[in-house]
Amino acid sequence: MTAPAPLSPILYEAIARRALEEDLGRGGDLTTDLVVPATARLVARLVARTNGRIAGLPVAATVFRMLDGAIAIDTVAGDGRDVAAGDVLATVEGPARPILTAERCALNFLGHLSGIASATRDVVAAVAGHPARIVCTRKTTPGLRALEKYAVRVGGGANHRFGLDDAVLIKDNHRALAGGIGPAVARARDGIGHLVKIEVEVDTLADLGEALDANVDAVLLDNMPLDTLAEAVALAKGRVITEASGTVTASSAAAIAATGVDLISVGWITHSAPAMDVALDVETP
Amino acid sequence: MTAPAPLSPILYEAIARRALEEDLGRGGDLTTDLVVPATARLVARLVARTNGRIAGLPVAATVFRMLDGAIAIDTVAGDGRDVAAGDVLATVEGPARPILTAERCALNFLGHLSGIASATRDVVAAVAGHPARIVCTRKTTPGLRALEKYAVRVGGGANHRFGLDDAVLIKDNHRALAGGIGPAVARARDGIGHLVKIEVEVDTLADLGEALDANVDAVLLDNMPLDTLAEAVALAKGRVITEASGTVTASSAAAIAATGVDLISVGWITHSAPAMDVALDVETP
Amino acid sequence: MTAPAPLSPILYEAIARRALEEDLGRGGDLTTDLVVPATARLVARLVARTNGRIAGLPVAATVFRMLDGAIAIDTVAGDGRDVAAGDVLATVEGPARPILTAERCALNFLGHLSGIASATRDVVAAVAGHPARIVCTRKTTPGLRALEKYAVRVGGGANHRFGLDDAVLIKDNHRALAGGIGPAVARARDGIGHLVKIEVEVDTLADLGEALDANVDAVLLDNMPLDTLAEAVALAKGRVITEASGTVTASSAAAIAATGVDLISVGWITHSAPAMDVALDVETP
Amino acid sequence: MTAPAPLSPILYEAIARRALEEDLGRGGDLTTDLVVPATARLVARLVARTNGRIAGLPVAATVFRMLDGAIAIDTVAGDGRDVAAGDVLATVEGPARPILTAERCALNFLGHLSGIASATRDVVAAVAGHPARIVCTRKTTPGLRALEKYAVRVGGGANHRFGLDDAVLIKDNHRALAGGIGPAVARARDGIGHLVKIEVEVDTLADLGEALDANVDAVLLDNMPLDTLAEAVALAKGRVITEASGTVTASSAAAIAATGVDLISVGWITHSAPAMDVALDVETP
Amino acid sequence: MTAPAPLSPILYEAIARRALEEDLGRGGDLTTDLVVPATARLVARLVARTNGRIAGLPVAATVFRMLDGAIAIDTVAGDGRDVAAGDVLATVEGPARPILTAERCALNFLGHLSGIASATRDVVAAVAGHPARIVCTRKTTPGLRALEKYAVRVGGGANHRFGLDDAVLIKDNHRALAGGIGPAVARARDGIGHLVKIEVEVDTLADLGEALDANVDAVLLDNMPLDTLAEAVALAKGRVITEASGTVTASSAAAIAATGVDLISVGWITHSAPAMDVALDVETP
């Protein structure tokens, strides 16, 4: 697949600055400032320590350059590339002090986002051959939604809602408070814009029937046993988009996908994906 | 152990607000605003779906109340408590709309921080009986350092540096650029305040010798084989604080701790701990 | 119609604070601070000077209370109410100084948003009896999008996209750069989430044919003469949502609506609606 | 007249960034990112669709370049120039994606500010031949005061107070609470700095007399019938600056100016001026 | 004299929050959190350690309450009061931890602003019996202008410009670049609003003559020897406001004031006033 379009820096410059500010505190990098000669220069390489898919290299580059515009980053394997342990992602060259000072901050972005992209890639691979797309949720890390949604795209997944305001997703509690699926959908349809779709969470086939009757755009088949899920997909096929959710692992994904469901939403790829191990190797000065 | 002091809200109010802003976007919660009657009220419970140690409940409560001051949260099992699946952490009561709107945002904090506390707790438990303390690193999620460091404390771990400005940690690159451990330490000692300690990363016993000669406060024994580590600890014991780092899992931690090392630093408890599954169960309205 | 759900204060507290900061500058309200006795109290009424529909009263109330929590606002005719010149919207009571200091800032929000709601209401009224809904555009005032979109809802209009990330709208330039409507739609469909709709701007019936072939969700019939528009609507009816745009005034709207088009988008209701005249009448102290 | 000095970017960079952030949301420009090839380049022209006076071109240019520094803007007719429909204001050249993404945001500034400049220009023209200057008020759009005050200057108008802290303006309520014009002025004079002037709002000739006795710098003759206004101006002439306010339209302005009043303040040029129609015409790629 | 109106919290809440954030860093108050029992409560008194005039008590109170709303502050001697060493300014009561954590931050505001008020008071006292008022300059501490200008008012001084945009002050460089005082004043008068005054800095009597000819509102007699100053004041008296500047100490101020000058501007009262020593005395728990 091709990598998605890079994210506009407008969407991450503020968090990049905050990340530097929280690491430099009120005194800056004591160690580097005291120990490293002011005139020292470095050539270093961003290197993968494990297999994974890269996401966040432009963010890391922004962190380095935000600290010091004299740092040059030359990308070797950019966002969307699958790399193996030892692969070089980029070279970083410039004054030694700011490179060392920015290192951890840049790696924290790169490791976190590549971890999400890699996890997504693996779940996507697990459903290869099936029509199902892997989608993320709103279970993201506070302050990082734009970046994490982007990392999911880099991993080959698709994005569910970016937030509460770009689609209607009627869950159990909404339905109960509205007096049923029908009334809930009717109220939503009455108020939304013409480019907003409606999805309804259903737990049973009876619910599904109500949702189909209500003419929704998509149904979220939540935590159904595989056979019920298959039945639900069969019922809904061709009428609405079907999404399965629940506990989805790389191993269980294939079976879920085999039901023919259109989408499988996976929370852990954003909230629990382990960071990818990426390091900065400095060439001996 | 007793829970650490709660974190001052000054340290998380800004990120709590940003989290709500990124979820509400420009239109707010379309679904809830359209589907749920304005006058509806709810009683709900924050419930653990898995075993774990709770961290971040005051942050979650801040999120709810920041959205609507009329929401009341009554804590049952607060930060530092070990809970099992099904345990109730708190009750949330008030107007239905803002409770449902804030739900995901509050849970994202609670799940993320409880995940870190739980992971820390488990590694701490793995070294029980040994003198070693588990410490975190600067491998934290951008924007969340204060909260994640706090979650580590809740998990029974100790904090390493909060940032680049509260201690000196001389790593390989610093040393190489300074011309050796001795000169690096000398330069650092000359410039630091009297309450700042110096730690040096060493990879070999020869390095360790240099560090001991330089009279540092602590040594970071990086990625040493277990037997080398044991030898290093034996050499350093009583002279400097010893810290082991490298790939530390719950299973490998005990063996590392058995060397008698004072501290074991673990990166993954902040950058890769899976989120704890916490949910908001609404009582049928 | 009923008023839409109130906007969460999270979406306007920051702009309310900035508005106060820009009016108070570095010295605060020189006149009031010097001339009005510190202990004076006031009862005042927010009063409509013209006919219109109210929007933004909660924002105005937030401005007053943000300056001084001791100010009490008692709403008489809230958001969504149609008022005539002389109608009282709310009473404001409390210490005289902060009421006078916050007055202009509160009125600026209230007048601006009520102006938008009133304009929208008037265009909506002009198409009464036709199926067409009035929708706004992204031609909003910088920094005020959430509030202006809300004011449109209060006016009885519907919202088009909140921003660039909640739907796909393929305009002429996109199409040209992608090599035609078909390829453009195909590329978009390949990358979007399942709750994202695709709308295409078309200028001719030929374009419309291409868009229908591409199976889009909606077509934006841009600036078509009335008869072409009618023909286009007839072609598209039942297959896609149809939206007319161009120069729409209260007087031209009815003719456009008579074509049976589903939506009429109107830029001027957000970018050029005159402010509604609302004043604060102080009862003689 | 010559254009006023350009506004320092320090005064609008923050609002320019917020405008981009509110349009890009959390996902960026879905359409452009998916549909437009990454390597495509554009040449486009900012073009007036109607007659008007340009204001805000440097702000629009800042928006484009803030999104992507590789966009080049070449000004043809800058701020303060009167243009006709079809006139080219600037050419914009660079990578296609960020040009299309920033387009609406840049136009929103340009149209809004040019609308204010054009409205101001027209009222200024209506009083040509009279000594009266047209001045704006504090009835500005929240968050945009610096820019709107600048647009008024571009339109040939003068600025009244920038905020509550740069001059004293004693209105009815202040006066009532202070116990009359005399005491109010005395209290103000006692506390203000030596470069702060005092203006008093007066509704009647009796009030005017009191204000003249109090030796104020300026009088705001509020909503007076034309003949009363003329009488007031005659009384005050040569003693204080006279300002007329009330409902001022381009057509009524001349009659007001004919009274010889020094200033006519007009609220609607900032709060209700229709946006000028400016568009970005892309040359066929 | 009476104290000036209190400053609106809108003008200092942001800096109060930043001050707390910079002191609490990423870990909060280690000492207090670890050492002081969570349930401990305190009664403490803010006490003057030296003679001085109090300014900033509401800011200090805001700092305490921003950290913890449960802290109660009871003012004994508020802003504008002259106190002697040992005098109690306020009592502070509540939970021990946040009181101790906020202490330094609150005192930093209080000491700094009271230092400015006290210094101002002393210079004001030195010119008692003369008509001269003491005014401050724009030589303020970055980020604290609103607060420092307020402290000057509390000290009995008057404020010069709040910033670059509330009056015209033509200095040597402006004049030189404009081609003389006359042209400079003419250009300024042509562009300013009707409530903006013009002051010109003059170094010689010849300059003064030019300024008087140009009909300015005020002249800044810069660094003139006393006899020249006296001559200048005699020339300008009754025609323009006269302001003396230069090196002004409490001892030299009287001689300057004796020239009859209207205003004496003093930079050091804001940029170099020593902080007043104020402490928090905790009653033995």
Add this chain to the structure above:
Amino acid sequence: MTAPAPLSPILYEAIARRALEEDLGRGGDLTTDLVVPATARLVARLVARTNGRIAGLPVAATVFRMLDGAIAIDTVAGDGRDVAAGDVLATVEGPARPILTAERCALNFLGHLSGIASATRDVVAAVAGHPARIVCTRKTTPGLRALEKYAVRVGGGANHRFGLDDAVLIKDNHRALAGGIGPAVARARDGIGHLVKIEVEVDTLADLGEALDANVDAVLLDNMPLDTLAEAVALAKGRVITEASGTVTASSAAAIAATGVDLISVGWITHSAPAMDVALDVETP
């Protein structure tokens, strides 16, 4: 001594921007914008008016360039240099308007920070020949801690804690609430990280004994008479770091240092150092 490492701009860009924003207000530099021709260019010199040590030149340069990137600053005598009245620190060259507009703001930083550096230098000089180092406190100006701590380093002083979270300092109130020095230290030691030191404030020799028994890292000998201080230092020497605090002036410092104390902390160098007089001399255009 050599100058300390320059501070990363990340640590002061935000306050530099706020300083410009507070000076430019909502209208910018009225005088310069109206009086100085748009095309005028300047060459100017930053010149010391008094003897002192320079600190903050990079901050001043940032202020100039933040306002206009076309301003070139060429440093002659940078941070850490001792200069005499008349010495040139830097030349500033570029468009006249922004140079004049930024002048005061840049000088406010430079004068404030150089004042701190100069005061520190003088106290440091006063203890020359003794082992004592001069250290600053947390008595800093709100919002400027990072810069002021840096200025102390430039002055040859060392930094005490940057904030509440980088070391433990047990003061009288902590001790009283914890039930004595021993319990307080024990509680702190139990909770801190391994790189955090513990200092205890002691007022008497008995206290000192307790602190030594508790094995702390440093003792703060607060306000002791000289002979008691000498006795305390003799007792503590070789066991813990000793710090003297109290009323320290350049003249009293030597006597304190003669006790052999390791550190003398001085609050006034940050909260009460007079600003150094630095000016911008414009060469006749």
